[in-house]
Amino acid sequence: MGELLADYTTFRLGGPADQLLTHHDPDGWPDTVRAAGERPFILGGGSNILAADAGYRGTVIRMATRGITAHPVGTDTIEVTVQAGEPLSELVTYCVAEGLSGVEYLGGIPGTVGAAPVQNAGAYGQQIADHLTHVTAYDWTSRQLTHLDTDQCGFRYRSSRFKTEPGRWTILTVTLRLTRSRRAAPVAYSHLARALDVPLGARPPLAEAAAGVIADRRARGLTLPTTGPDVRQAGSIFMNPPVTAPQAAAVRAAGGPVHQDPDGVTRASAGWLLEHCGYTRGLHVEPGVACSSRRVLTLTARNGATASSVTAALQRMAGDVAQATGIELRHEPVLLHGPTMTA
Template identity: 40%
Template sequence: MLLRDLTTLRLGGPAGSYAEATSSDELVSAVTEADAAGTPVLLVAGGSNLVVADEGFPGLVVRIATTGVTLEQHDTHVDVTVAAGEPWDDFVARAVASGWVGVEALSGIPGAVGSTPIQNVGAYGQEVAETITAVRVWDRVLKGERTFRGEECAFGYRHSRFKSDPARHVVLDVTFRLERGEQGAPVKYAELARTLGVEPGERAPLRDVREAVLGLRAGKGMVLDPADHDTWSAGSFFTNPILTPAQADALPADAPRFPQPDGSIKSSAAWLIDHAGFAKGHGNDRVSLSTKHTLALTNRGGATTADLLALAREVRDGVEAAYGVRLVNEPVCVGCAL
């Protein structure tokens, strides 16, 4: 099995061995047997957040293919428990169709449900941290199941306790609390509000929010399309940098600045990349920035992981040289590093 066949970047060498888990029991069994044998384990679900070395992964690759959705219905909300291997956008589509509010702005994001709490996936003003009430995991250190309440997950910007110790916890399922209604959550993201024709803080119908987000993402090459090399990516390759006030003050006057509750300042990685001289399409015929969005690094066909990492380093180092801000990669590097 080649990892390039399991990742949205379509990059990565061979797996030492491969297993597919279609139930939580199979997943736990595969991981515990490998741990007992001292075999390294790589868990793959949607493969949308992985950069895998050309040499591949020498241990056991386990594809998480678990499925299942269970409901607890209440008058004003539903508690929905979703298996880790369920495709994320399938779940969002079901939520919108069912009148469940709280994940509609996360439409079109590739990957599986179990990956979303690890990164605290977010887009267009929503984060999964806002609706997750529980994450059930297999703890590879304690060798048993644990359930973390939402407030115990230490969610932050593209961060969680699971990302802090990525080898320890195997996500089995995630529980979301979603309000009932036909109107989406208040729209927080200015670009989405403009597209919907509402003011920030106002609401729009769930279906309209989903369609608007899908349109915005497609326009940026962020909806998977096998025929479009702009979507052969890991999504946003760099996180938006969190800066001290002094760092933010050193940026050009027109650089985006978004004050955070803790006094830090969030800026825009895409703006920094573009203004450091890396335009859409920068690169070569193997790898380049997306022609639709500077924040995505794309495989144009025939690329290697080494090609992609060389481009990532060029962009990261160029931004640091121009603005003194060192961008951090969002996808997880396996057997390689920037």
């Protein structure tokens, strides 16, 4: 049998893959494609994956290419090309050190740069799509390399064509166009403004803003811990769900927050909905599975956890919210099982 997927996911769960290939060398991609054969599953940092206990009956390619290159394209505009296996946190650190604004609010988000466009990773009013110009990707349907410009990526709130066409694309590089500046983008979130002690719309120093984001995420349990009971997790387990006007009114009447996402869709807070249904920090939901000690929107794997028990917890929590409010929650982690995957 192959290597355990548990060794490559932050839940630390999952059986063996039939074949697990690690792609290190950007120039070696044709060799990786030949070794993979049929369409594989692509694994980045494993921070958004729940692999089945029985493993995966197929090939998994782990993207481990690293590297960041930059060149000017204008007086104060820099184009940065990043290898898919580069951790997103390392890209943020690099850009802040180089005085490049555009991704400073994405610090502390786990995973790789190649995975960021799939989910259109974002935080504090900034998302990866905002400054992305194009990606280089391999199309497993045509078996060809291609460049996809921003308008070809189908970006939406926490989604893209890479997510809605699962398995078709492997992102190899991501290119961003950033601005040379000592100042961060305007602060758009109230709690970040309070954390930085600046008014909304202010542009604090770049390094100060980036450090404030990390501190705020850590204080709210939004970073992956390295020790303690919450270390085995995949971050937020549900996306903030879209709601109808009557549902939004009901949530507001019950004291819950409602907001509009960048696409103009009205959404409720998934964390508030779970709390409204009786979920609390540290609550044991299924055998070996508990809400994080910091927030109910994060599930953690404890002793005795299995992928099946995590899946059962996801189903129970979503079912309780649907029964109580009529609002459907959609899970964030990709469920990897058999020869298929479920987003």
